[in-house]
Amino acid sequence: MNPEKPRKPTAAEKRQMKSAARLxxxxxxFQMEASGQAFDRVRSEFETHRFGAIYEGDExxxxxxxxxxxxxxxxxxxxxxxDQATDAALLATWPIDRIDPTLRALFRAAGAELLNPKTPPKVVINEFVDVARAFFPEGKEPKFVNAVLDHMARSFRPEAF
Incomplete structure (x- = not known):
């Protein structure tokens, strides 16, 4: 008997999985900040109950x-x-603790990835602008996110520009 080997994801599927991971x-x-739940608990919940889960017929x-x-x-x-880099990129009258909590979570996730040299800054910026579009499809937030992340990327990784 020859057990089936799991199929390896295509390059497009890998990119989609990375985009989903960022979202x-x-x-x-956001959930950690809103509920006060710890990192390990939230991570486990997402990996167990959200990755690939089916809710009301939607996967x-x-x-x-x-x-x-x-x-x-x-x-x-x-x-x-x-947070300091985000504050520096925002207007002095609009500190990070006054912005929308979804944007705050987005800046923290994007900033964390910008600090890791494995992913080029332009990829991080593009990916998180897409995440902003998912949360704010009708608003000006994606342009705002692009500007803030560009400033943060230049601050964290000036050699990449």
Missing amino acids: YAVQAL MAEGDSTLFARILEDAVIWQAKV
């Missing part, structure tokens, strides 16, 4: 669990540094 990371960071995307965990952990570890 899930923003949702998880949730499968996420890259390694990238998801890395972004989440780095966002927790580097939160103060990321």
